[in-house]
Amino acid sequence: MIKLIASDLDGTLLQEGTMDINPEIYDIIHKLKAKGIVFAAVSGREYDSIARVFAPVKDDIYFIAGNGGIISFQGEIIEKMAIPADVLKDVVEYVRSQEDASFMTAGSAQAYVERADQAFVKKLREGYKLHVNEVDDVLHAPETMTKVAMYNEKVDAAAGAEEAKKIFGDRIQIMASGDYWVDFVDIHSGKGNALQKLCARLGITKKEEVVAFGDNCNDVSMLTEAGKSYAVTTAREEAKQAAKYVLEKPGPDSVLNVLKMILEL
Structure with a gap:
């Protein structure tokens, strides 16, 4: 049973350097929550920027910001991994x-x-x-x-x-x-380490209960940490090699299609 879905933003759920996300994601997140599945937005961006993208559901999801430096929920910082x-x-x-x-x-x-x-x-x-x-x-x-x-x-x-x-x-x-x-x-940071910490907080002990999506080198540790991992078709080769699956169709809607499939399980 899937308990946690973690997705990168830039190049995965939206175009690099923009705020343009398919608003259908908000409805999908609500439906995932109703099924007991947690959604985490994971990005190299800072919390302030990610929260703007997910404003309609910002209190329903976890945020992993700064490539794993910050983990937060409902505006509260759970973990901060500062550089010495x-x-x-x-x-x-x-x-x-x-x-x-x-x-x-x-x-x-x-x-x-x-x-x-x-x-x-x-x-x-x-x-x-x-x-x-x-x-x-x-x-x-x-x-x-x-x-x-x-x-x-x-x-x-x-x-x-x-x-x-x-x-x-x-x-x-x-x-x-x-x-x-x-x-x-920081050496203790990174998306993969942050995903581990979030799983521990949620009581998730099996990798197969975690799904991750990404496209770049900074996603590799997260893709490796998840039991089911997907790289988008435009991903860097390093991400494709780390993921268990590579999505065939280009664009962020390919990620949404997988989320819809998970809802039907």
């Missing part, structure tokens, strides 16, 4: 040094961007609908950070992640999170 201050400093100095790159850090629910990068601030506010806090120096922001996200349209994210891993080794998790996003999260 010394590691954060080194990562921020690294991303600042990368040519043509912009970056943000993420706290409990919001993004922090250095005010000098106004083009990036605009992109986050208008595309991802993030609540962006403009600061002079993210290292002096008033809270601990769960993620550093580097954005560079001139470097493929997977290649950028591999290059950063050569510098940091096992001090921090580094992953591609979109075509041009490279995310840095």
